[in-house]
Structure formats: structure tokens, C-alpha cells
Amino acid sequence: MIDVMIYIHIPFCDSKCLYCNFVSGIYDEYLKKQYFKKINEEIKFNANIDYHITSIYIGGGTPSSVDSKYILEILKNIFELYYVDKNAEITIETNPASLTSDKLLDYKRGKINRLSIGVQSLNNKCLKVIGRKHTKKMALKAITLAQKYGFHNINTDVLIGIPKQNFFVLKSTIKRLVKAKVTHISAYMLINEPNTPLTNMIESQKVKVVDEDKCVKYYNKIVMFLKKRDFKRYEVSNFAKNNYECKHNIGYWQCENYLGFGVSSHSYLLGERYYNTSNIKEYLQSDFVYNKNKLSVNEKIEEFIMLGLRTKYGINIEKLKKLGYDVLSRKKQEIVMLVKNGFIKISNGCLVVCEDKFGVLNQIILKLLP
Ligand SMILES: C[S@@+](CC[C@H](N)C(=O)[O-])C[C@H]1O[C@@H](n2cnc3c(N)ncnc32)[C@H](O)[C@@H]1O
Ligand code: SF4
Structure with a gap:
């Protein structure tokens, strides 16, 4: 048996944030139905009794934006067709605007044991400038609701360098998340991706970017702040309480095997990389003949060094x-x-x-x- 992790890409969002260039968008229910049919076919197509599944990560896009019946069906298929370890970490990415009690109940039924909530900021002005559709209040409510339904392994994503964010604003977000008893914080530097509405606004001087040196200073101070509160940095952008490190991400950084299902997903199996198309229409017509890329020894070495050194x-x-x-x-x-x-x-x-x-x-x- 070989240890393998599974990544599932859900390319749907309720709205598109101004800074994001992930493979995700707003689609109708008909396309979503087709997509989930296809992804379940892909899961079946790749099933192998020799795979020992150590973690499952349902990411996107926004998996919480779709009816939870689709998520349950995917998980049911994986559990039926693969040998999933009884201690497997099973994460789903969610957005405060679409996380409901009913969905949380379904996630529990589907054996999901880790939630990642896209908070980004707990400052309403910052949330607005990057086009988020939720408020501070909704983000905090999503955390307490998740806890009420028995989720205690909770990550929140936070962005450093949002226009209008100064250190005080950033620190109060982090402080409030610690108070809310989340167990993991991913703090990413906001990347101004080419051709996003936010980057266009910056280029036309409609919004002011926080300068890079300031962001690095903020980041260093946040590292210290979190350290004092028992959140240890175990990777450049990731902080966790003891035993709450994300096993799935550690697997990526240690070059473990993983299978990616869905549009734009990648797989890495026994030294070979496989790619899915990033075009959703093409994905729906694909016959799962993947683009393969066998890594050279040098590429493997470089990857091992670059990913490993990012971690503690x-x-x-x-x-x-x-x-x-x-x-x-x-x-x-x-x-x-x-x-x-x-x-x-x-x-x-x-x-x-x-x-x-x-x-x-x-x-x-x-x-x-x-
Ligand atoms: C798939 S999203 C998380 C779930 C959900 N879609 C949401 O945004 O609430 C993954 C994370 O990537 C980060 N992200 C997206 N675009 C980014 C960018 N341009 N720079 C830095 N981080 C980015 C955000 O923090 C986001 O929470
Ligand atoms: S940040 Fe999350 S919610 Fe916003 S567009 Fe990107 S994937 Fe969708």
C-alpha cells in the first residue's frame, strides 16, 4: 500500500473577490450538476485498492457555496472506493457568507473534521475594498456556529497588506481570532495578481497599496504576537496550536504522493506529475488522459529543498x-x-x-x- 492524499477542486464561488485569480467562478446549477457528475467519474476512474488515503482536502473556489449533497456524494464515493485511514484529516474550505447550520451538520455526517474559513480581515473597510461579501460579524458568527456543531479544528485565512490595513487593524483581526479560539491561522501576504480588478485599481491609483517593507514588518510582528499566544509558525504563512498543524499541507511540503481531482488540479504520484486542464468546459469533456510530466532528479531535489525549507x-x-x-x-x-x-x-x-x-x-x- 502507498500513502496518498486526495485534493478535490470545487471551482465555484458566490461572487468573485477583487484580488483573486484562482480557477473559480460563478456558474449555474446545471453546470454544477455536470461538474459533480464528472468529478465523481474521475474519482472512480482513479480508484486503486493499493492507495492508503491519509488526508482529504476539499478546496476551491468555495466548497461551502454549493449544496452539501454534492460534497457528501464525493466523500461517499471516496470512502467506498479507496481505503481511507480512520484518522485521516478531512478539510473543507468555506466562506463566512455561505456556511450554514445545515451544511455544518452535513459536513459532520460526511466525516469532515477540519474547517478552513476565509476570514481575510475583521475590518469592514478592508473587507469591502477587496470585494468580500461578508462582514466582520458574519465571519465571527461562522466561527462560533462551526464550534457549536462540534468543529474545533478550525483554520482562518487572513491577508496581510490589504489596502487601508495598518498594523493596528491587522493585529486586532488576529487578536480577535485568537480570542475566538480558532486553532490555526494562515496569514498570507496579499499578492497583486495581474489583471485582477484590485490590481487594475492600484495601477490606476484608485486604491493605495501597502508597501512591501511595511508588510514584512507587520508579518514579523504577527509572528511574535502569535508565538506568545502558543500559535507556532510551522511554515512561512501557517501558524497552529500544538497538534493542530494541517497534515495535508505538511504532506505537500514533504513531497508526499497526492491525487488531485477536478478542474486545474495536479497530482503527484511516485515521482510523476499529472495535470488537469484549467478550463472547466474542457474538463467536462475530458477522458482523464492526463498530461504527464516525469520530474528529473534535479527537479525533485529542487522541489524538496524549496518546500522543506519553508517549514519548521x-x-x-x-x-x-x-x-x-x-x-x-x-x-x-x-x-x-x-x-x-x-x-x-x-x-x-x-x-x-x-x-x-x-x-x-x-x-x-x-x-x-x-
Ligand atoms: C480558496 S480560498 C478560501 C475559501 C473561500 N474561497 C474564501 O475565499 O472565503 C483560499 C485562500 O487563498 C487566499 N488568496 C486568494 N487570492 C489571493 C491573493 N491574490 N493573494 C494572497 N492570498 C490569496 C485567500 O486568503 C483565501 O482565503
Ligand atoms: S478568494 Fe475565495 S471566495 Fe473569493 S473569489 Fe477567490 S476562491 Fe472565491
Whole structure:
């Protein structure tokens, strides 16, 4: 048996946020029906009794925007056709504007045990400027409702660098989330993606962007703030209370096998990458003959280093050696310098970036790549 994680992409949203260029959009019920029929076919097509499923992640888009019967059907199929570990982490991404009691009850019935809620900010002006359709009150209500229905493994997504956000505004969001007893916070730097309405507004000077240096300062202060409240940073953007780290994401960063189902999803299985089309109409007509891409040894090594160093676990030196890269001898001089100057440390057979040096992570990575 091989350990495999499953990712399901739900490309539907109730409205499109001004900053987002994810593969997601607003579609009618007829198309949604076709989509779920297709994704269930894809799940069946790939079923293999040798797969031991360690986690399932239902992301998007906004999975909570669709009728929960579709989510239950997908989960039922996975449970019937694959061997799902009884301790598997099963996450669903949700939006405060569409999370209801009925859906939460269904998610529990479907064995979902982790929720991720797109909060972004608890400041109504910030929410408005990025085109979110919910308020601070709705976001907080979504958290308490989820807790009422027995979900205690809850992540909230937060954005750093929203126009109109100063450090005080950002800190009060984080403070309120800690008070609400969420167990995980993902704090992402807002990326101004090309051709999004927000980027166009910035370019035409209708809104003012928060400058990058300020964002880095905010981020560093948030790391300290969360640390004092027992939220440990285990990856650049991810903070968790003890034992609430997201197993699925850790799997990605450690280059574990995963199967992705749905439009635009990727899979990584035994060293090979598979891609689905990002066009929903094309996906609906596809016959699951995937575009394959066998990673070269060098690509595997690079990926292992780049993903691993983003986490507090670092990169396992022996595993890297097995991939064909003896980093200790190949980068001896660089490692000696980096250790001496407090950028990295060697701990339990792993190369780990020192806690206060994540700000220069990219430069450290460049020094260690083959
Ligand atoms: C699929 S969405 C989460 C669920 C739901 N769709 C929502 O937004 O409420 C995943 C996360 O990606 C992040 N995201 C999307 N576009 C981004 C961007 N341009 N820059 C940084 N983070 C972004 C947001 O924090 C969002 O919560
Ligand atoms: S951020 Fe979430 S809700 Fe907004 S458009 Fe992107 S996927 Fe949809």
C-alpha cells in the first residue's frame, strides 16, 4: 500500500473577490450538476485498492457555496472506493457568507473534521475594498456556529497588506481570532495578481497599496504576537496550536504522493506529475488522459529543498542524499557560513532555517540549491 492524499477542486464561488485569480467562478446549477457528475467519474476512474488515503482536502473556489449533497456524494464515493485511514484529516474550505447550520451538520455526517474559513480581515473597510461579501460579524458568527456543531479544528485565512490595513487593524483581526479560539491561522501576504480588478485599481491609483517593507514588518510582528499566544509558525504563512498543524499541507511540503481531482488540479504520484486542464468546459469533456510530466532528479531535489525549507521541520539530509544530493559535502562552505551566521541550524538530521531568518528565506534557498 502507498500513502496518498486526495485534493478535490470545487471551482465555484458566490461572487468573485477583487484580488483573486484562482480557477473559480460563478456558474449555474446545471453546470454544477455536470461538474459533480464528472468529478465523481474521475474519482472512480482513479480508484486503486493499493492507495492508503491519509488526508482529504476539499478546496476551491468555495466548497461551502454549493449544496452539501454534492460534497457528501464525493466523500461517499471516496470512502467506498479507496481505503481511507480512520484518522485521516478531512478539510473543507468555506466562506463566512455561505456556511450554514445545515451544511455544518452535513459536513459532520460526511466525516469532515477540519474547517478552513476565509476570514481575510475583521475590518469592514478592508473587507469591502477587496470585494468580500461578508462582514466582520458574519465571519465571527461562522466561527462560533462551526464550534457549536462540534468543529474545533478550525483554520482562518487572513491577508496581510490589504489596502487601508495598518498594523493596528491587522493585529486586532488576529487578536480577535485568537480570542475566538480558532486553532490555526494562515496569514498570507496579499499578492497583486495581474489583471485582477484590485490590481487594475492600484495601477490606476484608485486604491493605495501597502508597501512591501511595511508588510514584512507587520508579518514579523504577527509572528511574535502569535508565538506568545502558543500559535507556532510551522511554515512561512501557517501558524497552529500544538497538534493542530494541517497534515495535508505538511504532506505537500514533504513531497508526499497526492491525487488531485477536478478542474486545474495536479497530482503527484511516485515521482510523476499529472495535470488537469484549467478550463472547466474542457474538463467536462475530458477522458482523464492526463498530461504527464516525469520530474528529473534535479527537479525533485529542487522541489524538496524549496518546500522543506519553508517549514519548521526543514529538510531531512538523509532523504535528500537518497534523492541523489549530498548537500553536506556539495555545499560544505555555504552551510558552514550559514550556520556560523545564525541563518540555519542542523537539528535531528535536518537543515532548518532559524526562526528569525524566514525574511531572507529565498536567499538561503539559493545558496543550497544544486
Ligand atoms: C480558496 S480560498 C478560501 C475559501 C473561500 N474561497 C474564501 O475565499 O472565503 C483560499 C485562500 O487563498 C487566499 N488568496 C486568494 N487570492 C489571493 C491573493 N491574490 N493573494 C494572497 N492570498 C490569496 C485567500 O486568503 C483565501 O482565503
Ligand atoms: S478568494 Fe475565495 S471566495 Fe473569493 S473569489 Fe477567490 S476562491 Fe472565491
